[in-house]
Amino acid sequence: MSTAAIELKGITKRFGSVVANKDVSLSVQNGEILSLLGENGSGKTTLMNMISGIYHPDEGQIFINGQEAVITCPHDAYDYKIGMIHQHFKLVDVFSAAENIVLGINDGKRFNINDVYARVREICEKYGFEIDAHKKIYQMSVSEKQTVEIIKVLYRGADILILDEPTAVLTPQETQKLFKVLRRMRDDGKAIIIITHKLHEVLSISDRVSVLRRGEYVGTLITAQTNETELTEMMVGKKISLNIERSQPHDTEDRLVVSDIKCNSREGVKLLDNVSFTAKSGEILGIAGIAGSGQRELLEAIAGLQHIDSGSIIYNNPKTKTQDNLRDKTPIQIRDLGVRLSFVPEDRLGMGLVGNMDIVDNMMLRSYRHGKGMFLKRAEPKALADKIISDLQVVTPGTSTPVRRLSGGNVQKVLVGREIAAAPTVLMAAYPVRGLDINSSYTIYNLLNEQKKNGVAVIFVGEDLDVLIELCDRIMVIGGGRVTGIVDARNTTKEEIGLLMTKTDGGQINE
Amino acid sequence: MSDKIKHTEPLIRISKRDDLVWWKSWLVRIIAVVLALILCSVIIILLTGYNPIQVYSVMIRGSFGTSRKLWIMLQNLAMLLCISLAVTPAFKMRFWNIGAEGQVLVGGLATAAVMFYVKDSMHPLLLIIIMLAASLLAGIVWALIPAFFKAKWNTNETLFTLMMNYVATQLVSFFIMIWVPSGSSVMGIINQNSQAGWLPEIFGQKYLLNILIVAAVTIAMFIYLKYSKQGYEISVVGESENTAKYIGINVKKVILRTMGLSGAICGLAGFLLVSGTNHTITTTTAGGMGFTAIMVSWLGKFNAAIMVLTSFIIVFLQRGAGEIATKFNLNQSFADILTGIILFFIIGCEFFVNYKINLRNGHKEGK
Numbered sequence: 001m002s003t004a005a006i007e008l009k010g011i012t013k014r015f016g017s018v019v020a021n022k023d024v025s026l027s028v029q030n031g032e033i034l035s036l037l038g039e040n041g042s043g044k045t046t047l048m049n050m051i052s053g054i055y056h057p058d059e060g061q062i063f064i065n066g067q068e069a070v071i072t073c074p075h076d077a078y079d080y081k082i083g084m085i086h087q088h089f090k091l092v093d094v095f096s097a098a099e100n101i102v103l104g105i106n107d108g109k110r111f112n113i114n115d116v117y118a119r120v121r122e123i124c125e126k127y128g129f130e131i132d133a134h135k136k137i138y139q140m141s142v143s144e145k146q147t148v149e150i151i152k153v154l155y156r157g158a159d160i161l162i163l164d165e166p167t168a169v170l171t172p173q174e175t176q177k178l179f180k181v182l183r184r185m186r187d188d189g190k191a192i193i194i195i196t197h198k199l200h201e202v203l204s205i206s207d208r209v210s211v212l213r214r215g216e217y218v219g220t221l222i223t224a225q226t227n228e229t230e231l232t233e234m235m236v237g238k239k240i241s242l243n244i245e246r247s248q249p250h251d252t253e254d255r256l257v258v259s260d261i262k263c264n265s266r267e268g269v270k271l272l273d274n275v276s277f278t279a280k281s282g283e284i285l286g287i288a289g290i291a292g293s294g295q296r297e298l299l300e301a302i303a304g305l306q307h308i309d310s311g312s313i314i315y316n317n318p319k320t321k322t323q324d325n326l327r328d329k330t331p332i333q334i335r336d337l338g339v340r341l342s343f344v345p346e347d348r349l350g351m352g353l354v355g356n357m358d359i360v361d362n363m364m365l366r367s368y369r370h371g372k373g374m375f376l377k378r379a380e381p382k383a384l385a386d387k388i389i390s391d392l393q394v395v396t397p398g399t400s401t402p403v404r405r406l407s408g409g410n411v412q413k414v415l416v417g418r419e420i421a422a423a424p425t426v427l428m429a430a431y432p433v434r435g436l437d438i439n440s441s442y443t444i445y446n447l448l449n450e451q452k453k454n455g456v457a458v459i460f461v462g463e464d465l466d467v468l469i470e471l472c473d474r475i476m477v478i479g480g481g482r483v484t485g486i487v488d489a490r491n492t493t494k495e496e497i498g499l500l501m502t503k504t505d506g507g508q509i510n511e
Numbered sequence: 512m513s514d515k516i517k518h519t520e521p522l523i524r525i526s527k528r529d530d531l532v533w534w535k536s537w538l539v540r541i542i543a544v545v546l547a548l549i550l551c552s553v554i555i556i557l558l559t560g561y562n563p564i565q566v567y568s569v570m571i572r573g574s575f576g577t578s579r580k581l582w583i584m585l586q587n588l589a590m591l592l593c594i595s596l597a598v599t600p601a602f603k604m605r606f607w608n609i610g611a612e613g614q615v616l617v618g619g620l621a622t623a624a625v626m627f628y629v630k631d632s633m634h635p636l637l638l639i640i641i642m643l644a645a646s647l648l649a650g651i652v653w654a655l656i657p658a659f660f661k662a663k664w665n666t667n668e669t670l671f672t673l674m675m676n677y678v679a680t681q682l683v684s685f686f687i688m689i690w691v692p693s694g695s696s697v698m699g700i701i702n703q704n705s706q707a708g709w710l711p712e713i714f715g716q717k718y719l720l721n722i723l724i725v726a727a728v729t730i731a732m733f734i735y736l737k738y739s740k741q742g743y744e745i746s747v748v749g750e751s752e753n754t755a756k757y758i759g760i761n762v763k764k765v766i767l768r769t770m771g772l773s774g775a776i777c778g779l780a781g782f783l784l785v786s787g788t789n790h791t792i793t794t795t796t797a798g799g800m801g802f803t804a805i806m807v808s809w810l811g812k813f814n815a816a817i818m819v820l821t822s823f824i825i826v827f828l829q830r831g832a833g834e835i836a837t838k839f840n841l842n843q844s845f846a847d848i849l850t851g852i853i854l855f856f857i858i859g860c861e862f863f864v865n866y867k868i869n870l871r872n873g874h875k876e877g878k
Contacts, residue, residue: 305756331759343757351753357746364743365758374739 083153573834610672618781650778
């Protein structure tokens with residue numbers, strides 16, 4: 001085997017007590033595309049950030065063309081001819097494509113923008129990009145911006161390209177175009193690493209696949225000799241038993257009936273595509289999917305925060321026995337209808353709570369309108385704050401501490417506690433245990449289970465498949481904004497869910 | 512496989528600190544003032560040769576020397592505080608209203624217009640009520656224009672409110688030109704003889720009514736921001752628009768309502784300046800207070816009670832500077848240098864309240 005363009009040996013990276021990467025070794029040859037596959041939080045991006053100089057590994061070595069390399073900053077990476085295309089573009093909006101491409105280059109020569117145009121044109125012709133170098137970034141579509149990012153690293157002479165989930169924001173047609181370009185670059189002898197979790201893309205673009213799971217290196221396969229099932233198994237791993245209690249739902253009735261909702265982003269990318277499901281009282285409906293598959297939009301559409309283009313969200317009111325369509329209603333209108341909807345959003349401090357306010361004032365977010373008159377009544381929220389602190393064992397110096405000072409688990413207890421205190425009939429929770437330690441996580445599971453027993457329709461968006469399978473009654477899997485399947489959590493496997501998760505726009509790429 | 516890179520910790524590292532105990536933060540501020548006074552003393556001795564203690568005592572006399580000076584100081588304090596209170600709700604909402612200057616001017620202009628056209632043909636109380644209403648309305652309109660564009664199209668309120676200031680100045684020039692027949696650009700005292708539309712003296716004090724009105728506004732604003740539902744909404748919108756939407760606050764409505772309030776108080780300040788103080792209008796009636804008010808509001812951390820103190824510091828320095836300039840026959844610029852130094856230290860010390868400086872300690876290499 002010839003010398004690898006880039007080789008990692010025993011890379012380990014820790015953040016505090018969290019191990020993001022543990023003893024990872026992999027290599028890429030020139031003229032090869034390697035896919036890096038793994039679930040959310042499996043350490044893919046951290047690993048790539050170490051190659052591109054954003055982080056520095058705690059242990060392990062990196063070899064470039066056989067020589068040991070020390071990469072301490074992005075500039076070092078550039079000297080080693082490594083270029084990374086991040087998931088979130090790093091471009092100056094008011095500059096043109098060409099200006100962004102040369103930004104930060106200081107080669108000691110006199111700057112001439114016409115030379116830049118000529119070289120950009122050259123690169124475009126060589127690899128088949130279509131871009132107007134004079135166009136300003138803010139006038140560009142997402143895929144054009146991505147093209148600028150790729151040209152930017154090629155302009156700097158990169159021979160090793162890393163793309164972090166490049167297809168997440170693209171339409172299938174744009175993805176096809178991108179893959180065509182990537183193949184040309186491969187044929188030109190570049191080494192390419194592409195981070196993704198869409199299996200069909202892995203199979204269609206890459207030569208080899210390396211799989212990470214929970215920060216650990218699982219193995220590398222030759223793409224031509226593997227299939228979706230094998231890759232899924234490597235990605236999700238063996239079932240781990242968590243012993244979360246689960247009761248049998250009884251007397252369920254349809255509480256929330258969502259039919260055919262559609263919603264597009266401003267760029268015309270489909271965020272939600274014909275999503276239909278029913279949330280029943282007294283059960284936990286899990287929602288599984290790769291991050292960014294439409295989970296947030298779905299919950300926000302139900303909560304009245306996201307406009308939808310078509311479809312309906314019908315709420316069956318258990319008290320009045322009436323049916324109300326929640327579509328395009330504001331959160332206040334929804335509450336005025338008597339819909340007791342609680343929502344634990346993904347962004348706890350940016351949406352669910354106000355970081356700079358204390359616990360009492362955060363309790364008031366839901367209830368401050370109560371009572372007549374123009375003044376606030378802090379007695380009730382104060383009592384609620386005290387109750388939540390003692391019931392959920394929130395660790396805090398007092399009720400007047402700003403919530404941003406609490407630890408992640410305690411912040412979440414405050415938020416979930418408040419949402420449950422509103423005695424909901426529907427409780428939606430997005431990634432409620434993300435970043436929480438084991439004990440706090442179980443506190444949250446217990447709270448959700450308690451709500452289920454009280455006849456609440458619980459919708460739980462999660463990322464850990466083991467948790468979803470043990471906690472939920474039914475699991476809805478979404479991929480690319482579409483429902484790819486609804487399974488019975490008691491009779492499913494991680495592999496089944498994993499396959500459904502990665503079944504986005506299945507097969508469209510190669511046809 | 513050890514790390515082969517030398518980690519050098521920078522010599523000075525700055526990190527945010529958690530809240531200081533209240534007395535420690537005040538200690539920092541007092542030290543800052545003392546340091547500022549020491550530096551000023553050095554400069555006084557080097558540049559003028561006067562005894563700094565003498566200079567400082569004159570400075571204090573500028574505000575407290577005579578009862579007339581005291582009243583003028585209180586009046587200036589009241590006006591600055593009034594405008595600072597006006598911008599505070601907007602700033603708390605993270606709406607950068609730097610158009611207080613213009614909002615005060617149009618308020619004053621409306622007052623002056625009613626005084627000029629109605630003269631003494633109306634019951635004095637009724638006249639004052641109409642003047643007040645006109646000034647509030649003018650201030651509200653002037654503030655609502657940028658607020659509307661912000662709420663509807665998310666335009667940049669900083670530029671917008673700033674430009675509205677220039678429009679207001681031009682409007683005042685325009686009306687003075689119409690009102691003054693001789694073509695002079697100075698308005699002169701309105702209703703000099705009839706004193707129609709002048710705020711009355713109470714207890715023989717010309718400015719007392721102004722001061723009492725502002726005191727009432729201060730208390731009301733303190734309560735409004737801290738204990739009212741609307742004040743709570745302002746805080747939530749300011750802290751996080753996403754949270755506001757999540758709990759169903761109509762963000763646009765809050766922006767319009769709050770800016771309306773901000774403009775109304777600016778209009779009130781214009782009314783007090785024209786009807787209660789100057790009895791005339793010029794393009795400089797607001798006199799830069801619309802901008803100074805921003806500093807007062809920030810220094811006071813948007814807390815109406817602390818703002819009384821911060822506006823006092825600023826007015827005290829201004830009055831003192833003027834006094835030194837005349838008493839010692841010094842250039843006004845010299846007095847400005849001294850107030851500049853003191854303000855620099857007062858504002859600069861907030862950095863040490865919020866951040867701590869870590870010097871590199873003993874060991875040279877990171878592990």
